[in-house]
Amino acid sequence: MSATIATPATSDVHGDTGTALRFITCGSVDDGKSTLIGRLLVDSKTVLQDQLAGVQRGGETDLALLTDGLSAEREQGITIDVAYRYFSTAKRKFIIGDAPGHEQYTRNMVTAVSAADAAVVLVDATKLAWAAEVEDGTVVKRELLPQTRRHTLLAHLLRVQSIVFAVNKLDAIDDAALAFERISTALNAFAEAAGVKVAAIVPISALKGWNVATRHADWVGYEGPSLLELLEDLPVTAQDEAVPFAFPVQWVEKFSASADTSQGRRVFWGRVASGHVEPGQRVTVLPSNQTATVAQVLSHTRQPKTVHAGHSAGIVLDHELDVSRGDWLLAPEAFEPVREITATVAWLDDEPLVAGRVYWALQGHRWVKAKVARIVDRVNITTLESEPATQLEANSIGDVVLALQQPLAVLPFAQSRALGSLVLVDTASHRTSAAVLVQPPAAKA
């Protein structure tokens, strides 16, 4: 695959900051993610007295214990699964997903990132050989930890709108200004090579609270906002624009209104994937290919309303058609359903993906069988080069060709999150095995 993802057809201007920002903290093990969140919670006065008392150990407060909620995590001192925490400032509400750093738990990081508007990638300055940069001509980008690269790539791959690097533990370095400068250069070089747009690079000390909630003046030559100030102004994920109407049917409500109706009206509920829906609009049903006119549209609370992408709607058609859960209502002539897709997959299962195997694929609410026709390649996390592969092991990223048992209307993920994303489920274990991101047909090798 090419590690560079096409720039999505959206702009930041439509993202608003009026609603809660969902962001994750990610990065390598021990880079200070849980401590950072603890710091944000404490400094925004979200942590209550009893919770703070619960993380005192021998007089010291261990902020990481605020989010490591499982006993296995506290035993081992690591984060296994995402912890969701909630806090607000005077300006905004936040939902944080604290993602695990271990490669073994990448599936949980991907879970967190799939719902995030922003990703804060922690970088531990003390772990990087930044001082050696110019000595032997090696570029520091090679020194970024594999999980820093993997998490950044995954956040980018899943189209997280804003990616922020927080360079942590700079308080423990003598020449912190030089370290910050060199690490910033390395991060920018990596981001450029991978096609990642960086929203900001912020020097912080999660332990001491420098540049986390409040600015730490005159430090490492950085004069920008604190991390929290930055997050307060980041947009939530903008809806994909210029995509025709598409609507996956989630639930069919059979409505037989007493008295005189001999045949009950049916309401098709779901969330508008793209475009909008209003009465009078023509729609085609996938897979039956029949068409009808929209008679009535209800909002999620059953009010009559025009409903736009990202919101739930109930749709009543002008005449009865064969429509079931899993079907799609589509703008007529706008989509060409396909039986084969090329897609980038983030493989999450311990059992590797192998060519020839059949999985369940879920798009919208539609389950179809999908056979791995072939594995195109796997991306090398370090070099960003694609390399040949016969299987995809847990936590690897690669391109595959999937043959579908039934046609699906898809768009490249870069163009539409809703129409370009699927999950694969193991038919035997029922485990969720992969995140699937549809690539443009032109990318077919």
Add this chain to the structure above:
Amino acid sequence: MNARTEADLLQPPMHSPANLSNTHLDALEEETIFILREVAAAFERPTLLFSGGKDSLVLLKCAEKAFGVGRIPYPLLMIDTGHNFPEVTAYRDQRAQELGAELIVRSVEDSMKRGTVRLAHPGESRNAHQSVTLLEAIEEFRFDALIGGARRDEEKARAKERIFSHRDSFGQWQPKDQRPELWTLFNTRLAPGEHFRVFPISNWTELDVWQYIERENVGLPSIYYTHKREVVERRGLLVPVTELTPPRDGETVQVRDVRFRTVGDITTTCPVESLAAGAGDVVLETLSVDVSERGATRMDDMTSEASMEKRKKDGYF
């Protein structure tokens, strides 16, 4: 189409207090309703756990908006410890009737009679034993999905849980091995005997719940608001004095103005001092509290750091 049918599809419009910014609550409500409909569609025998407590009443308000009165497509299930506040069970029954919903009650006492629940001593709290009765009810009705009103901000083991949370054939949660949950593509596939716990208000905070109760005029059992009650002080908590929880030697019974922040089994739930007479007052109090909801009120969570996780693994809500 038939004009009368059209009107019947609609819910009467809601009016909200003028000063509230509604964007956040609308988003939470919409997410919750999306999940409630997903359960209706994806499972064969779902049920909604309904205790009469504020979180399950908020859940039920969302269900009412999603489906309409008399049209909630799953029964309500309550696991009764036999140690309930009468105001809560009365309100529970009233609400179920108003909504035209089927209410199934299964009691810990019946499990004790069957011998599946054994108390270590007669005074032991029945709270944790609800798991046994719950799993028995799941087996009896072959439920494949149970909707619960747990929130991630309540407790740190809950902060880790998926919205669609898989349970094995023993009803056990495997916190170290949860299925990935990507976007809103929920993997609801099950093997026979397994089930899901589904948490549609995972992302609501205590404040969100109270603001929603205020905005939507959600009715609550009276003990959520200020009332005079006999209590004793014990380990920093106000313990209500009841037949089941008599004062211990040396404790002084006092009458205080209190309200409950959370309501559960009488033997584990404590009120807080408060004069809040309505949801708006509670919102203001919630904005200024410095002790968490469960920390202030739950004796069962204070026994060890992992008490909630342990109970959840055993099949608790």
